[in-house]
Amino acid sequence: MKEVILIRFGEIFLKGRNYSYFENTLFKNVERRLKKFNLKLERISGRFLVSDFEAEDKDDIIEAIQTVFGLVSLSVAYEVETSVDTIKSACEKIKLQDKTFKVEVKRADKTFPIKSFEFAGELGGVILKNNPDSKVDVHSPQEIVYVDIRQNGKTYIFYDKVICLGGMPVGTAGRAMLLLSGGIDSPVAGFLMAKRGLCINAIHFESYPYTSEQAKQKVIDLANIIKKYTGNIRLFIVPFTRIQEEIHKNCDDEYMVTLVRRFMMEIAEQVAKKSGCQAIITGENLGQVASQTVEGVTMTSMMAKDLPIFRPLISFDKIEISKISEKIGTYDISVLPYEDCCSVFLPKNPVTHPKLNKIIENEELLNREFLIQDAISKMEIIDIKN
Amino acid sequence: MFYLDNGATTKPRKEVVEEYVKNCEEGFFNPSAVYSSAFNLSKKIDGVRSLILDALSGDEYKDRVVFTSGATEANNLAIFGSATNRTKKYLFSVGEHPSVYNCAQELLTRGYNVQFIPLSNTGEVDYDAFEKLCDKDTCFVSTMFVNNETGAINDLCRIRNIIDSKNPNCIFHVDGVQGFCKLPLSVKKCKINLLSMSAHKIAGLKGVGALFISNKVNLKNISFGGGQEKGLRSGTVNAGGILAMGKAVELASRDMAKNLEKIGKLKTLLLENLYKNFKDKFICASTEKGSPYVVSLMFKGIKGEVLVRKLDSNGVIVGTGSACSANKVGNRILENMGYSKDQVVGAVRVSFGFDSTEEDVIEFCNKLKECY
Numbered sequence: 001m002k003e004v005i006l007i008r009f010g011e012i013f014l015k016g017r018n019y020s021y022f023e024n025t026l027f028k029n030v031e032r033r034l035k036k037f038n039l040k041l042e043r044i045s046g047r048f049l050v051s052d053f054e055a056e057d058k059d060d061i062i063e064a065i066q067t068v069f070g071l072v073s074l075s076v077a078y079e080v081e082t083s084v085d086t087i088k089s090a091c092e093k094i095k096l097q098d099k100t101f102k103v104e105v106k107r108a109d110k111t112f113p114i115k116s117f118e119f120a121g122e123l124g125g126v127i128l129k130n131n132p133d134s135k136v137d138v139h140s141p142q143e144i145v146y147v148d149i150r151q152n153g154k155t156y157i158f159y160d161k162v163i164c165l166g167g168m169p170v171g172t173a174g175r176a177m178l179l180l181s182g183g184i185d186s187p188v189a190g191f192l193m194a195k196r197g198l199c200i201n202a203i204h205f206e207s208y209p210y211t212s213e214q215a216k217q218k219v220i221d222l223a224n225i226i227k228k229y230t231g232n233i234r235l236f237i238v239p240f241t242r243i244q245e246e247i248h249k250n251c252d253d254e255y256m257v258t259l260v261r262r263f264m265m266e267i268a269e270q271v272a273k274k275s276g277c278q279a280i281i282t283g284e285n286l287g288q289v290a291s292q293t294v295e296g297v298t299m300t301s302m303m304a305k306d307l308p309i310f311r312p313l314i315s316f317d318k319i320e321i322s323k324i325s326e327k328i329g330t331y332d333i334s335v336l337p338y339e340d341c342c343s344v345f346l347p348k349n350p351v352t353h354p355k356l357n358k359i360i361e362n363e364e365l366l367n368r369e370f371l372i373q374d375a376i377s378k379m380e381i382i383d384i385k386n
Numbered sequence: 387m388f389y390l391d392n393g394a395t396t397k398p399r400k401e402v403v404e405e406y407v408k409n410c411e412e413g414f415f416n417p418s419a420v421y422s423s424a425f426n427l428s429k430k431i432d433g434v435r436s437l438i439l440d441a442l443s444g445d446e447y448k449d450r451v452v453f454t455s456g457a458t459e460a461n462n463l464a465i466f467g468s469a470t471n472r473t474k475k476y477l478f479s480v481g482e483h484p485s486v487y488n489c490a491q492e493l494l495t496r497g498y499n500v501q502f503i504p505l506s507n508t509g510e511v512d513y514d515a516f517e518k519l520c521d522k523d524t525c526f527v528s529t530m531f532v533n534n535e536t537g538a539i540n541d542l543c544r545i546r547n548i549i550d551s552k553n554p555n556c557i558f559h560v561d562g563v564q565g566f567c568k569l570p571l572s573v574k575k576c577k578i579n580l581l582s583m584s585a586h587k588i589a590g591l592k593g594v595g596a597l598f599i600s601n602k603v604n605l606k607n608i609s610f611g612g613g614q615e616k617g618l619r620s621g622t623v624n625a626g627g628i629l630a631m632g633k634a635v636e637l638a639s640r641d642m643a644k645n646l647e648k649i650g651k652l653k654t655l656l657l658e659n660l661y662k663n664f665k666d667k668f669i670c671a672s673t674e675k676g677s678p679y680v681v682s683l684m685f686k687g688i689k690g691e692v693l694v695r696k697l698d699s700n701g702v703i704v705g706t707g708s709a710c711s712a713n714k715v716g717n718r719i720l721e722n723m724g725y726s727k728d729q730v731v732g733a734v735r736v737s738f739g740f741d742s743t744e745e746d747v748i749e750f751c752n753k754l755k756e757c758y
Contacts, residue, residue, distance in 0.1 A: 208695065209692055209695030209696045209698070209699060210689075210692050210695075212691065212695065
């Protein structure tokens with residue numbers, strides 16, 4: 001009797017004729033995520049099966065599987081050669097800690113001599129014998145023991161389902177550019193859009209010496225965490241100091257933030273298009289800060305002329321965002337006290353309802369095209385790889 | 387590169403590195419072992435103890451020196467090794483380095499009666515306030531010798547006299563890191579019971595420090611192990627680092643007066659230049675009386691850390707007032723001296739080492755013109 005891990009996937013079943021494309025991508029994603037382990041990964045109808053791993057790797061493998069989008073749940077199962085006796089002796093090992101339970105037998109192998117319902121009853125008896133404080137409850141059991149008798153001569157017995165992330169396999173929805181600041185929100189935004197199947201590129205605006213080298217390292221560290229879920233990330237670091245200095249020198253103080261964000265969006269779209277992205281992702285959140293009003297978002301949005309902007313956090317509360325951030329492991333880094341470029345030259349009273357004519361007046365004072373091309377030409381590219 | 391952040395650490399002297407390498411190659415033994423090579427090495431280490439006691443005017447026969455991994459460990463040992471009675475009073479200057487200040491905070495959370503002595507506007511301990519705080523129940527006082535951010539020198543003998551007038555049995559601990567081997571210091575004269583030192587601030591190596599323990603103190607060990615250093619600091623003795631520290635102490639003590647004069651001139655040159663070129667644009671938090679090795683400056687209209695990075699990009703290295711991001715946590719020391727949050731944000735620390743030169747100062751001033 002050996003332990004294996006059964007992996008189930010859900011939503012991609014809906015995809016009809018594209019099914020095999022989605023399943024293949026998902027299989028490759030799981031394979032890539034598990035490549036550092038010594039194990040066997042195979043497909044059995046409608047599921048993936050992990051076997052032949054070292055016992056001490058089991059927990060790490062389960063943790064890794066739980067970072068792959070598109071998977072619904074997993075179970076650690078006993079794999080036995082199909083026969084009445086081996087299945088019964090495997091069931092003797094089950095420990096239910098006085099929970100109520102029922103046994104569900106599934107007989108894909110119709111040559112198995114005992115009918116499913118009857119066999120479930122027999123196995124229930126075996127389990128009760130070793131768990132005298134447990135009770136059978138066929139209507140609402142606390143635990144279901146599944147016995148899956150398959151056509152390959154193997155039977156899988158399992159009872160504990162571990163929930164996985166769900167979503168769509170990364171890569172099946174294309175590629176998008178994430179504006180990554182170093183705060184709490186943007187890594188979460190990237191995580192959530194990767195959940196819908198997007199590959200991620202990221203862009204960060206750096207304001208050295210107004211921001212520190214640690215602030216840049218923080219963004220690299222964040223990318224290194226979300227890559228667990230998103231796969232490899234190409235990170236673009238754009239030097240932004242000169243643009244901020246020019247705005248600070250020439251433009252209305254209260255428009256600083258709006259102007260800065262419009263520059264960022266324009267640069268992000270240009271870099272996104274050049275690097276094969278079909279969309280832009282931001283961690284913006286309506287009403288969170290002065291620049292994130294409807295008018296503020298409108299003034300920024302219009303700078304992305306060809307690509308859609310996805311804002312998965314637009315309706316989230318900070319608490320909800322922080323919770324996800326903690327769950328995915330970015331929170332502790334996000335809250336490190338290094339300033340990002342947004343807090344440089346921050347005016348005391350940023351405008352909350354910016355007017356387009358005022359913005360244009362201000363922008364005409366700058367050599368926008370030159371500043372943008374200058375920044376892009378000095379951009380640094382870092383590949384964050386799994 | 388022009389390096390003026392010697393308060394953070396200094397470049398080890400060539401002789402120090404040579405001493406260390408020599409030990410690695412020839413004297414790598416565990417000094418606690420029984421064979422003769424190990425015993426000879428332990429004699430050499432004892433030689434460094436004598437050298438340190440000599441530098442501090444300690445008593446070679448009665449007082450002790452325990453080697454540690456640095457001043458942070460020495461401060462921890464001094465404080466937690468002395469703190470045995472929760473009913474007595476423990477006084478700490480509010481201007482202490484985090485390696486003392488945070489020990490005091492820890493004592494507070496453990497239920498000790500800890501109180502803080504405020505600073506005067508010169509950065510020294512407020513002696514009048516101290517006199518009021520200190521009483522017959524005070525069993526432990528900790529004040530630093532030279533402040534690491536401002537260079538302010540505490541009058542240790544005056545502090546000891548105040549202590550003696552209240553409770554002569556009170557233990558007096560001094561964090562001596564920024565003054566040891568730079569300014570004259572006598573544990574005998576000021577009746578200091580415990581004094582922490584670090585090698586890497588005097589052109590020695592990182593990872594070595596020491597605690598001076600006078601014969602009056604019965605210190606309790608705070609870590610457990612093989613019982614090295616008379617049970618006060620278990621762990622294989624860092625022989626190479628200690629011998630290298632010996633070299634650093636020997637050279638720094640020998641040249642102390644000469645160095646002090648040279649660094650004094652550098653401080654004067656720096657301030658003259660700054661007052662000439664940046665008058666009204668900065669405040670100097672260091673006084674004339676303070677140690678010339680540390681000069682605290684607060685520039686107006688720019689964050690200290692931004693100025694530090696700009697200078698760094700131009701080949702000049704100085705420090706910020708504190709290692710943490712100044713805008714978030716403020717600056718405990720400068721704010722306690724009475725400076726406002728807005729002033730403190732612009733804090734930059736220029737700190738000299740034995741190898742600092744006029745050229746360093748001039749280059750700093752020149753680059754400052756470009757960056758500020």
